[in-house]
Amino acid sequence: MDKVLxxxxxxxxxxxxxxFIGTRVFQVVWYDPSALGPDPAxxxxxxxxxxxLWFLCAVLFVTPVQALIRxxxxxxxxxxxxxxxxxxALMHWLSYAGLLLEWQWQNLGQxxxxxxxxxxxxxxxLMLLVLAGTSNNVSVRALGRRWRIxxxxxxxxxxxxxxxxxxxxxxxxxxxxxYSAVVLLLLLHRWRQQTKSS
Amino acid sequence: xxxxxxxxxxxRDVTPEAIYLNRRQYLKASAVxxxxxxxxxxxxxxxxxxxxxxxxxxxxQNKQASSSPFSTTEKLTxxxxxxxxxxxxxxxxxxxxxxKKGQDFKPHPWQVTVSGLAEGTGTFxxxxxxxxxxxxxxxxxxxxxxxxxxxxxxxxxxxxxxxKRLKPLSSARYVAFETxxxxxxxxxxxxxxxxxxxxxxxxxRMDEAMHPLTLMATGVYGRSLPNQNGAPLRLVVPWKYGFxxxxxxxxxxxxxxxPQTTWEKANAREYGFYANVNPAVDxxxxxxxxxxxxxxxxxxxxxxxxxxxxxxxxxxxxLYQGMDLTKYY
Numbered sequence: 001m002d003k004v005l006x007x008x009x010x011x012x013x014x015x016x017x018x019x020f021i022g023t024r025v026f027q028v029v030w031y032d033p034s035a036l037g038p039d040p041a042x043x044x045x046x047x048x049x050x051x052x053l054w055f056l057c058a059v060l061f062v063t064p065v066q067a068l069i070r071x072x073x074x075x076x077x078x079x080x081x082x083x084x085x086x087x088x089a090l091m092h093w094l095s096y097a098g099l100l101l102e103w104q105w106q107n108l109g110q111x112x113x114x115x116x117x118x119x120x121x122x123x124x125x126l127m128l129l130v131l132a133g134t135s136n137n138v139s140v141r142a143l144g145r146r147w148r149i150x151x152x153x154x155x156x157x158x159x160x161x162x163x164x165x166x167x168x169x170x171x172x173x174x175x176x177x178x179y180s181a182v183v184l185l186l187l188l189h190r191w192r193q194q195t196k197s198s
Numbered sequence: 199x200x201x202x203x204x205x206x207x208x209x210r211d212v213t214p215e216a217i218y219l220n221r222r223q224y225l226k227a228s229a230v231x232x233x234x235x236x237x238x239x240x241x242x243x244x245x246x247x248x249x250x251x252x253x254x255x256x257x258x259q260n261k262q263a264s265s266s267p268f269s270t271t272e273k274l275t276x277x278x279x280x281x282x283x284x285x286x287x288x289x290x291x292x293x294x295x296x297x298k299k300g301q302d303f304k305p306h307p308w309q310v311t312v313s314g315l316a317e318g319t320g321t322f323x324x325x326x327x328x329x330x331x332x333x334x335x336x337x338x339x340x341x342x343x344x345x346x347x348x349x350x351x352x353x354x355x356x357x358x359x360x361x362k363r364l365k366p367l368s369s370a371r372y373v374a375f376e377t378x379x380x381x382x383x384x385x386x387x388x389x390x391x392x393x394x395x396x397x398x399x400x401x402x403r404m405d406e407a408m409h410p411l412t413l414m415a416t417g418v419y420g421r422s423l424p425n426q427n428g429a430p431l432r433l434v435v436p437w438k439y440g441f442x443x444x445x446x447x448x449x450x451x452x453x454x455x456x457p458q459t460t461w462e463k464a465n466a467r468e469y470g471f472y473a474n475v476n477p478a479v480d481x482x483x484x485x486x487x488x489x490x491x492x493x494x495x496x497x498x499x500x501x502x503x504x505x506x507x508x509x510x511x512x513x514x515x516x517l518y519q520g521m522d523l524t525k526y527y
Contacts, residue, residue: 028496037293038279038493100499114485167483170344172291173206174391 001095010077014084017051018091041099052192053165053179055085056158059070060186082147082154086132089125110114117167124160140170217461240289245419246277252422253306255325256430259333260417263353268411269337270509275348277419279493284426285342286445287394288377288384295386298427303383305331305429305446309340314374314452324430329414331363332357335420336434341475341508343439347489352434353417358408366404366452374401374457375433376449394464400433400444401457401471403517411513414447437507437514439473468525475508479527 025044027035036043062078065071101107111118131153133139140147160184165176233419250257286296291305293504308324311364333353341347361373377398381388387396406412416422423429428445451457460471468482477487486504494500507514520527 025496033495034493036496038275039285039490040496041494041499044496071313099496102499102501110485110487114480115483117483119324172391172393174291174389177391 006073007077014055014080017047017054017088021029021047021051022083024065039109041095044095045066045092045100048088048095052085052088052092052163053106054089055081056154056161057179059085059154060158060183064186083135086128089132093122093125113153117164120160120167121164124157127157127160131157155187158187208341228331242298246421247333250421252430253325256306256328256416256422259328260353260420260422263333263335263420266336267487269335269351270339270349271337272339272349272397274337274351275492280350280418281424281426282474283492284427285344285427285440287392288386288396288398288446289426290386290389297424299385300425303380303425303429303446305423305425308430310431310448310450312364312450312452313369315367315454316452317367318363327360327363328355331359333416334413338413338434338436339508340434340436340440340443341489341504343441343469343473343481343486345481345486345489345504347491347502347508349491351419352413352415353420353422354413354415354434356410357412357414357433358410361407364450364452369454370452371404372401372453373404373407373449374399374449374453375444375447377444378446378448392462396460397448398444399457400442400459400461401434402433402442403456405517406435409514409517411510437475437510439475441469442473472523472526474514474517474523474527475504476506476523477504478506478527479524493504494496 008191021044024035024047028040033040056101062081065128066074097103097108101111109150131151134143134150143150162176162180165179166173169176252260282291282297284296285291285293286300289296289300290298291478306324309321310324310327311321312319333355337349337351339347340350368372377396378384379387379397381396384524386392402412413436415428415432416430416433418424418427423432428443428447431447432445433443433447456471459469459471461473462471475486480486488501489504491500491502505511
């Protein structure tokens with residue numbers, strides 16, 4: 001396929017969840033206040049968080065999948081997936097701070113003390129920020145070998161995200177168990193590749 | 199006008215007259231049972247549907263509900279949310295699961311088994327158990343342990359009236375309630391990842407159970423209880439966190455020992471037997487100082503301070519005199 005066309009198609013894919021969520025927000029604001037349920041701000045926070053997690057999993061899937069189907073183009077799109085993950089994580093944080101906390105920073109202090117999972121999520125977010133900030137071509141060239149090492153930060157970030165989720169859950173661990181299984185399998189796969197090649 | 203029990207009302211709590219009048223109109227409409235009389239200003243989704251699937255005896259008992267001085271005049275949470283945003287893990291842990299997956303549940307015919315320290319033990323048809331008891335409409339605040347709250351117009355009989363009919367012995371110090379166990383109709387009960395044990399068990403001290411605010415609910419919003427709200431019979435204890443108000447009650451047991459409740463068994467550090475709403479005692483993973491009154495909107499999260507005993511302190515604080523509420527949470 002034409003490379004430019006492929007890239008464009010791929011970028012729309014990254015934006016699909018945003019379009020979906022945006023449509024719901026439009027509904028809520030303009031004609032159906034119940035489109036996101038009785039707690040729309042919380043729903044929005046959850047939607048963005050889940051989407052960010054999907055993209056995080058997608059990033060981790062790239063290596064094994066491309067090894068399987070030999071799709072080099074996928075490897076080239078990995079950074080775009082990572083930036084999308086950061087984008088949705090940022091929206092997750094913005095909707096939490098803006099809509100749930102309404103920018104009341106004294107509430108944030110209270111929340112941080114009472115809900116340690118927010119600190120864990122915030123740390124993961126900071127790691128994603130570093131990764132997204134260095135995902136441009138300039139940084140790749142400037143950092144050289146160190147770029148690959150730096151970008152291994154995605155693994156601790158993924159683990160922190162799982163802890164964040166696990167801590168939020170009140171009693172039903174089905175969802176977090178599923179995501180944990182996926183992420184741990186992917187990490188295990190990496191580790192086996194590493195030990196094989198060394 | 200006499201102020202409702204335990205209310206600490208401010209200007210913002212006063213229901214605008216238009217909404218209040220609408221509610222009156224809606225009550226009148228549902229009393230007559232004619233959908234045509236429904237207040238036109240109410241969006242369809244905000245009022246209960248006119249079709250009530252419950253047996254006629256229950257419908258008519260619910261329709262005769264009198265209003266109660268214990269009701270708050272705060273703005274009602276719309277019917278759509280009261281029946282579409284629920285924690286009823288027997289049907290699944292998502293807030294919309296009970297409505298979506300609860301429709302195969304058959305709440306009629308229904309029997310309640312009474313056992314333990316009482317004269318009136320045995321298994322009773324619900325109709326016989328409720329016969330002759332006067333149903334009241336009570337608008338209560340409901341505060342979930344997850345720090346959100348609603349205002350709900352329940353229908354039900356005072357628990358004291360029901361329990362007196364069962365003649366508990368003086369040795370009975372607690373009463374335990376148990377939800378029906380029907381995994382074939384309640385998909386959550388068979389779930390592999392379920393973190394709580396079924397059947398669900400809750401309990402009250404006798405004096406809590408006999409308190410005038412404690413209600414055995416048979417309906418909501420002028421109709422009998424939908425499945426997702428605990429049909430056909432559920433507890434409502436407005437000064438305690440929502441999980442105390444056990445749904446679809448199949449068994450009542452009088453006992454001299456404090457029953458071990460489901461959430462206490464699952465996580466005693468996070469959920470105690472008393473579970474009184476208390477802004478001063480945080481859940482180990484979040485603050486209980488505030489709550490979000492639902493529905494909120496996208497740009498107004500509707501945070502309000504949580505009141506001791508959910509605003510019913512004047513009526514119930516005496517029950518816990520001399521108790522350390524941080525220890526008995």
